[in-house]
Amino acid sequence: xxxxxxxxxxxxxxxxxxxxxxxxxxxxxxxxxxxxxxxxxxxxxxxxxxxxxxxxxxxxxxxxxxxxxxxxxxxxxxxxxxxxxxxxxxxxxxxxxxxxxxxxxxxxxxxxxxxxxxxxxxxxxxxxxxxxxxxxxxxxxxxxxxxxxxxxxxxxxxxxxxxxxxxxxxxxxxxxxxxxxxxxxxxxxxxxxxxxxxxxxxxxxxxxxxxxxxxxxxxxxxxxxxxxxxxxxxxxxxxxxxxxxxxxxxxxxxxxxxxxxxxxxxxxxxxxxxxxxxxxxxxxxxxxxxxxxxxxxxxxxxxxxxxxxxxxxxxxxxxxxxxxxxxxxxxxxxxxxxxxxxxxxxxxxxxxxxxxxxxxxxxxxxxxxxxxxxxxxxxxxxxxxxxxxxxxxxxxxxxxxxxxxxxxxxxxxxxxxxxxxxxx
Amino acid sequence: xxxxxxxxxxxxxxxxxxxxxxxxxxxxxxxxxxxxxxxxxxxxxxxxxxxxxxxxxxxxxxxxxxxxxxxxxxxxxxxxxxxxxxxxxxxxxxxxxxxxxxxxxxxxxxxxxxxxxxxxxxxxxxxxxxxxxxxxxxxxxxxxxxxxxxxxxx
Ligand SMILES: Cc1ncc(COP(=O)(O)O)c(C=O)c1O
Numbered sequence: 378x379x380x381x382x383x384x385x386x387x388x389x390x391x392x393x394x395x396x397x398x399x400x401x402x403x404x405x406x407x408x409x410x411x412x413x414x415x416x417x418x419x420x421x422x423x424x425x426x427x428x429x430x431x432x433x434x435x436x437x438x439x440x441x442x443x444x445x446x447x448x449x450x451x452x453x454x455x456x457x458x459x460x461x462x463x464x465x466x467x468x469x470x471x472x473x474x475x476x477x478x479x480x481x482x483x484x485x486x487x488x489x490x491x492x493x494x495x496x497x498x499x500x501x502x503x504x505x506x507x508x509x510x511x512x513x514x515x516x517x518x519x520x521x522x523x524x525x526x527x528x529x530x531x532x533x534x535x536x537x538x539x540x541x542x543x544x545x546x547x548x549x550x551x552x553x554x555x556x557x558x559x560x561x562x563x564x565x566x567x568x569x570x571x572x573x574x575x576x577x578x579x580x581x582x583x584x585x586x587x588x589x590x591x592x593x594x595x596x597x598x599x600x601x602x603x604x605x606x607x608x609x610x611x612x613x614x615x616x617x618x619x620x621x622x623x624x625x626x627x628x629x630x631x632x633x634x635x636x637x638x639x640x641x642x643x644x645x646x647x648x649x650x651x652x653x654x655x656x657x658x659x660x661x662x663x664x665x666x667x668x669x670x671x672x673x674x675x676x677x678x679x680x681x682x683x684x685x686x687x688x689x690x691x692x693x694x695x696x697x698x699x700x701x702x703x704x705x706x707x708x709x710x711x712x713x714x715x716x717x718x719x720x721x722x723x724x725x726x727x728x729x730x731x732x733x734x735x736x737x738x739x740x741x742x743x744x745x746x747x748x749x750x751x752x753x754x755x756x757x758x759x760x761x762x763x764x765x766x767x768x769x770x771x772x773x774x775x776x777x778x779x780x781x782x783x784x785x786x787x788x789x790x791x792x793x794x795x796x797x798x799x800x801x
Numbered sequence: 802x803x804x805x806x807x808x809x810x811x812x813x814x815x816x817x818x819x820x821x822x823x824x825x826x827x828x829x830x831x832x833x834x835x836x837x838x839x840x841x842x843x844x845x846x847x848x849x850x851x852x853x854x855x856x857x858x859x860x861x862x863x864x865x866x867x868x869x870x871x872x873x874x875x876x877x878x879x880x881x882x883x884x885x886x887x888x889x890x891x892x893x894x895x896x897x898x899x900x901x902x903x904x905x906x907x908x909x910x911x912x913x914x915x916x917x918x919x920x921x922x923x924x925x926x927x928x929x930x931x932x933x934x935x936x937x938x939x940x941x942x943x944x945x946x947x948x949x950x951x952x953x954x955x
Contacts, residue, residue, distance in 0.1 A: 735818075739841045739843075739931070740809070756842050769864065
């Protein structure tokens with residue numbers, strides 16, 4: 378790790394290997410260096426999407442300038458380059474997640490498509506009336522609606538594990554709801570509106586005692602925590618490249634090979650077949666069976682560059698840095714009168730949702746934008762979470778590895794401005 | 802800071818703090834619609850009493866941000882007692898003020914003076930993502946007059 382260009386050589390207070398060289402890191406992200414409404418940009422909307430390092434931008438550009446071609450289809454040089462680059466990323470993703478095989482890595486459009494794929498290819502042929510799908514009250518709409526559609530199609534029932542007012546899952550209720558009727562558990566790893574890190578390893582273990590497979594929505598986890606799918610023993614894991622310093626329109630479904638082998642294809646088309654005739658079509662091997670049509674080649678290659686970028690860093694150092702920042706921000710926000718934190722779980726990562734008394738989150742966000750500060754205001758695609766707290770929206774600051782204390786200080790000063798304007 | 806004051810003018814803050822005709826549903830209300838901005842969760846019900854083509858009474862219920870609340874409140878003050886046609890014309894003036902959008906525009910615009918207090922909303926123009934907040938109550942009012950039950954800004 379000492380060889381990494383982003384690690385500081387020495388630090389007097391912390392383990393030197395666990396400190397990120399923030400200045401160097403920030404320089405890698407061109408979008409961070411701009412003025413917004415006359416102020417330097419303070420980007421705290423990483424939960425929505427992260428900024429991209431120059432290396433990702435350059436890689437995509439290089440692909441289009443030099444290697445652009447379709448994959449798996451040609452024997453000419455450009456197609457070979459594109460195919461090698463695209464398939465090379467599958468190996469990088471395998472390493473990133475410590476999956477057992479590249480056959481377990483399916484490229485999709487994003488988390489949303491990954492979950493829909495599992496619902497339709499795994500759930501639809503298997504589930505029927507009387508079966509239960511177990512999710513939680515803090516899921517993103519993309520981990521609710523695909524299951525509701527599946528329930529309509531199959532007659533299965535959706536069951537929901539509640540959370541307490543701190544935003545922690547009711548694990549006892551989970552154990553009670555889990556039973557012989559449960560056919561699948563789908564749970565968010567890190568909540569995008571509360572920041573809660575759920576005890577997914579424990580939940581997976583419990584589900585497996587009933588032979589129930591578990592899907593973990595890792596959209597908000599992968600940029601902040603090391604994820605080892607074999608250690609977790611999850612059956613499905615999903616994420617989006619764009620929240621992981623990669624481009625939009627690309628994501629990953631990890632699934633255990635034995636499950637994938639038994640699943641129906643999601644979409645039909647080119648690439649996913651091995652032989653087609655009008656009488657019978659043979660499907661291609663894994664993972665191609667699930668990748669119909671021309672994929673987002675540039676997107677996948679860009680994701681590869683993002684993983685290379687992260688590979689030079691230490692995920693534990695990123696987590697430690699972000700946790701420290703979250704603590705710093707939490708302490709300051711808690712001390713501001715009229716500010717209420719939404720989501721105060723003991724285990725949290727990178728996300729800080731809050732409300733200011735008498736001020737709608739959209740007004741908070743507009744006033745902060747006037748100071749160059751980007752946060753998210755709204756229901757964060759988690760309407761049931763808003764309902765839990767009797768709110769229609771929250772303001773949310775979300776951190777990534779390049780954020781620093783100055784960003785938090787700007788946020789706090791911005792909140793003071795909001796209060797000043799609204800209390801006049 | 803100063804340009805934020807252009808958006809959050811005292812009049813807007815005042816109508817946000819103390820919305821007029823709110824929460825209110827006239828007893829003889831005969832036109833009502835529900836308006837929703839799915840982007841931010843603003844939600845209003847606009848209730849009108851229309852007699853002989855004139856808006857005799859109006860009130861609104863629900864909750865939203867300062868911009869949408871103030872706009873709704875100012876709207877109720879502006880159109881109470883107005884012929885329905887004039888209320889629709891005023892809506893198109895407000896839209897013009899906020900967007901320069903020439904869709905459904907007949908090209909004729911009275912000068913800003915017809916807007917009166919409503920011209921306080923002009924600061925919203927600088928914030929395209931917030932224009933839907935400012936027009937939500939107006940769309941809802943329009944839907945109520947057209948006999949539609951629901952209106953969204955999407
Ligand atoms: C927890 C969680 N799940 C799923 C999603 C959906 O991701 P995408 O829109 O990239 O498919 C998001 C993104 O907002 C999220 O935060």
